[in-house]
Amino acid sequence: MSEAKPLVSVIIPTFxxxxxxxxxxPRVADQTWRPLELVxxxxxxADATAEVLxxxxxxxxxxxxxxxxxRQKNAGVAAARNLGLAEASxxxxxxxxxxxxxxxxxxxxxxxxxxxxGADACTCLIHNRGGTAxxxxxxxxxxxxxxxxxxxxxxxxxxxxxxxLTAEAARAAGDFETTLRTAEDTEWIMRLAHHASFVALxxxxxxxxxTAGSLTDGSSLEKLVEQDQGPRKALEMIRERCQELPxxxxxxxxxxxxx
Numbered sequence: 001m002s003e004a005k006p007l008v009s010v011i012i013p014t015f016x017x018x019x020x021x022x023x024x025x026p027r028v029a030d031q032t033w034r035p036l037e038l039v040x041x042x043x044x045x046a047d048a049t050a051e052v053l054x055x056x057x058x059x060x061x062x063x064x065x066x067x068x069x070x071r072q073k074n075a076g077v078a079a080a081r082n083l084g085l086a087e088a089s090x091x092x093x094x095x096x097x098x099x100x101x102x103x104x105x106x107x108x109x110x111x112x113x114x115x116x117x118g119a120d121a122c123t124c125l126i127h128n129r130g131g132t133a134x135x136x137x138x139x140x141x142x143x144x145x146x147x148x149x150x151x152x153x154x155x156x157x158x159x160x161x162x163x164x165l166t167a168e169a170a171r172a173a174g175d176f177e178t179t180l181r182t183a184e185d186t187e188w189i190m191r192l193a194h195h196a197s198f199v200a201l202x203x204x205x206x207x208x209x210x211t212a213g214s215l216t217d218g219s220s221l222e223k224l225v226e227q228d229q230g231p232r233k234a235l236e237m238i239r240e241r242c243q244e245l246p247x248x249x250x251x252x253x254x255x256x257x258x259x
Contacts, residue, residue: 007035007066008107008164009090013080014098015043018052024098025056029063033107037066039084044074078176078184085170093170096161099209106205110164113201120196121165123158126206135159139202148193149249152238152256160185161206169196177237182230190238194245 010028014021021040028038038060042049053069060067072083081095092111096102110122123142125134136142136157143156150156173192176184235257242248 005033005035006091006111007037007089008033008092008094008111009037009039009068009084009088009167010094010096010107011081011084011088012038012040012096012098013043013077013084014040014045014049015074015077015080016045016047016049017098018045018048020099021049021052021056024096024101025060026063027101028096029060029065030104031065031102031107032104033111034064035066036064036107037068037088037090039068039088040070041080041084041087042069042071043076043080044072076178076181078178078180082175082178085167085175088167091167092164093167094164096206100161101207101209102161103205107164109203109205110201113199114164114166117199119199120169121163121192121198122201123198124162124201124203124205126159126162126208127204129207129209131207134204135162135208139200142200142202143193143198144200146193146197146247148190148242148247149252151193152190152249153252154256154259158189158200159206159208160189161208165192165196172196174241177234180230180234180237183234184230186231187234187237190234191241194242194247 012024025038040053042053050071057067057069068087070083070087072080085093094107110124114122125139127134141157143151143158147156169192172195173188176188180187239253
């Protein structure tokens, strides 16, 4: 008898994106990996998000995907991801924003690599909107092993929606920082890099589409100001929280600050 495959929980924070969810949720349910859990955290939407989620639940469950839909008072993307992590049941975790798209084999391909290597986290390439470039720009820039200094210094990189990782590693990194309006994913990823071993899959398996109104959209004046200040705050937090952890590279941090 073959060993049961581990459950993967996919966390989607959303805010006022009812129409986009009609496209995104079925695409996640189209993932070839099973067992799969879809954890959607509605960040206090004022549109028809709740109704759309109720409408989509039967379709998601009919595809053999566990549907965990949660609503919270509006608190931002970091708080939404934190609630998603707290409620996720899977042994493995993946993140996707409500306007992004995964290729159907993404989770299957990355889980195959994770189970074969025993790594804590797997990254892959993703396309930007329009498919004109990849993030990062080449496969050799994907983070591998345990090299947080290279990530901090931007010599290695990955996007959060490219990640599939163990729930143990995700929770070891701790909560996303809710006081950061931008760069909260950067700060969390750096903490994760100090706790996890990485393996890279040099394939394009997702598309990143930042659209107006998304939880990660930076179009408002307030958000644009925060985009200037957020990374500076994040760098200070990274040093405070990671400097005693294995792999901390003070010179890499100083080089990043100077960039």
